[in-house]
Amino acid sequence: MSCTRTIEVHRYHDGELPPGQKAALEAHVAACAECSQLLADLRSVSVLIRRAPLADLPADAADRLAQCRPWTADAGLIRVAGWLTAAAAAVLIIALLRKPVDSSPMVAGPALWETLVVTPSADIQDEAISEVVLAKWMADELSTERTGDLR
Amino acid sequence: MPDDKELARLIRRGDEAAFRRLVQREAPYLYGIARALVGNAADAEDLVQETFAGAFKGRYRGESSLRTWLVGILVRQAGMLRRSPWWRRRRPLRDHDATADPAGKVESTAGGDASKGVEARLDLATMLAALSPEHRAVIVLRELQGMTYEEMAAALGIPRGTVESRLHRAREELRKRYKGYL
Numbered sequence: 386m387s388c389t390r391t392i393e394v395h396r397y398h399d400g401e402l403p404p405g406q407k408a409a410l411e412a413h414v415a416a417c418a419e420c421s422q423l424l425a426d427l428r429s430v431s432v433l434i435r436r437a438p439l440a441d442l443p444a445d446a447a448d449r450l451a452q453c454r455p456w457t458a459d460a461g462l463i464r465v466a467g468w469l470t471a472a473a474a475a476v477l478i479i480a481l482l483r484k485p486v487d488s489s490p491m492v493a494g495p496a497l498w499e500t501l502v503v504t505p506s507a508d509i510q511d512e513a514i515s516e517v518v519l520a521k522w523m524a525d526e527l528s529t530e531r532t533g534d535l536r
Numbered sequence: 537m538p539d540d541k542e543l544a545r546l547i548r549r550g551d552e553a554a555f556r557r558l559v560q561r562e563a564p565y566l567y568g569i570a571r572a573l574v575g576n577a578a579d580a581e582d583l584v585q586e587t588f589a590g591a592f593k594g595r596y597r598g599e600s601s602l603r604t605w606l607v608g609i610l611v612r613q614a615g616m617l618r619r620s621p622w623w624r625r626r627r628p629l630r631d632h633d634a635t636a637d638p639a640g641k642v643e644s645t646a647g648g649d650a651s652k653g654v655e656a657r658l659d660l661a662t663m664l665a666a667l668s669p670e671h672r673a674v675i676v677l678r679e680l681q682g683m684t685y686e687e688m689a690a691a692l693g694i695p696r697g698t699v700e701s702r703l704h705r706a707r708e709e710l711r712k713r714y715k716g717y718l
Binding site for chain 2: 391392395396399400401425426427429430431433434435437438439440441442443446447449450451453454
């Protein structure tokens with residue numbers, strides 16, 4: 386095969402060649418023996434395939450296929466999924482009911498010393514909060530947290 | 537008789553009679569295509585069954601005929617089957633039993649081409665047995681379902697260029713092999 390336009394011939398045969406290129410290809414095919422033969426063969430191959438008889442469905446296979454019930458398998462899956470969902474919900478409810486009541490807030494706010502360090506107000510700065518007092522508060526906070534961790 | 541869309545809708549709602557109607561109407565055709573794709577009877581039957589199961593789960597939008605939509609599912613199922621390790625292991629035992637089966641015969645009918653006297657008609661499974669599984673798939677989708685390159689690319693999950701090159705190679709192979717029938 387030497388002609389460089391055979392791909393276009395396939396596209397033309399399949400109706401995939403853009404309309405603007407059709408006339409030019411038809412003119413080429415009329416002049417090119419190779420492409421002319423290719424197009425004739427492609428048409429013949431298509432006819433041969435379309436006319437080819439299909440294998441017969443055996444009677445026993447037809448019976449088996451007639452018995453298949455795709456929704457039965459799905460219904461089973463849906464039923465199992467329903468059971469699993471119900472079981473998961475029950476476990477969650479029990480877990481919530483058995484959880485000990487915790488009075489402490491979920492997210493602790495900043496400790497007083499943290500607030501003071503980052504937002505020193507004028508009156509505090511003026512008055513009693515010295516660096517020594519801040520350090521003591523920090524030490525107290527940290528020791529409380531450690532004790533809590535160990536508990 | 538419900539149209540394709542109505543039939544698909546009834547099946548999705550679990551209408552057993554509608555499903556039976558679909559099986560009765562389409563199973564023989566799908567089986568013939570499946571035999572051409574995978575070669576042997578057992579795999580072909582499995583494929584058709586999987587196709588009907590896939591049709592029940594999938595959503596038919598009416599963009600093509602129900603048959604074309606089913607063939608698309610069938611071809612994808614054949615691809616999945618081919619890639620399964622189980623099938624690869626058993627391939628030497630299962631691949632193309634066309635020659636040992638009535639599907640492998642050449643049908644001869646009187647009339648037809650006067651120059652030959654008798655028109656020899658190859659069955660589809662025999663014709664496509666010469667091709668690789670990938671090439672069989674594109675031939676089925678293009679020649680029997682009339683899909684465009686884009687539709688084939690979407691159905692097979694491959695680029696359009698790959699569709700084209702497979703189609704061209706498959707046809708060249710058929711052209712060479714069946715020169716005497718053209």
